[in-house]
Amino acid sequence: MHVPDGFINAPVSVATGVVAAIGVGVALRGARRELDDATAPLAGVTAAFVFGAQMLNFPVAAGTSGHLLGGALAAILVGPYTGALVVSVVLAVQALLFADGGLTALGVNITIMALVTVLVGYGVFKGLLAVLPKRRSSVPVAAFAGAFISVPASAIAFTGIYAIGGTTDIPLGSMLAAMTGVHLLIGIGEALITTVTVSSALAVRPDLVHGARGLARPLHLVQSPGTQGAAA
Known part of the structure; x- marks a missing residue:
């Protein structure tokens, strides 16, 4: 999914750069409301x-492979907001160092791997x-659907960008079929x-999972019969 240099022409690359910069700027402001002393370390992890x-x-089909x-x-x-920042930082480090x-x-x-995947994936997740x-048992189900749909959505977004500024002569229909199929x-x-x-995070620290907030079971204080009698 990582797009190389020269695959998209300069005007569209600049335009998507502006979109990405605006998206990261909005994410920076929103992340201030999401992060605190407890959740900031989780963002790093x-x-x-x-x-x-x-x-x-991991192998997919016909010699192709995929990654998270x-x-x-x-x-x-x-x-x-923090999720979009996390993926954006990862992509920047990969481009600069690797x-x-x-x-x-x-x-x-x-745009396609941080902003689109977050907007679509989290939107589907919250909708479900x-x-x-x-x-809490609903969270993994919604997470599966959101993650699944976010990937072809990213591929379709790339195909749209390619349709506007692609520099190769690959037919658009072939590009769309190949990208969405894989x-x-x-x-x-x-x-x-x-x-x-x-699911693993929910099992260990459900209080730190942003998507599960509000779904935690309320705590009930139970007083044993012996304690109640002694108090009387």
Whole structure:
């Protein structure tokens, strides 16, 4: 999914760079409301996990491979604004230090892999939580769907950008079919990784999972019969 230099022409690359800059700016302001002393360390851990997971590819089909995008996962764990920042930082580090994705295409990559995946993935996640039973067991189900849909959505967004500013002579229909077909399969892997990770975090520290806030079971104080009698 990482777009290399020269694949998108300069005007569209600049335009997506502006979109990415605006998106990151909005995310910076929103992250102030999401982060506190307890959740800030989780954002760092999430960034490290997404960075490491994106470096690992898993086979898909016909010699192709995929990797975690991480937008939906990050948004569910630390919030949509912080999640967009997390993935954007990961993409910038990969482009600057590992040449994974072109520097001139950084705006494209942030737009499709950070902003789109967070908007779509977290939107689907919250939409499903609104109709599913209000309990923690609904979170992994919604996380699976959000992560799965976010991947082909990112591929479709890239195809739209390519339709406007692509520099190769690949037919648009072929590009769309190839991107969505492969990324539907990649979306399954993304959904499984996201579901397992979110479920593990819920099992250990559900209070830190942003997407599960408001779904925690209330605490009830239970007084034993013996204690009640002694108090009387």
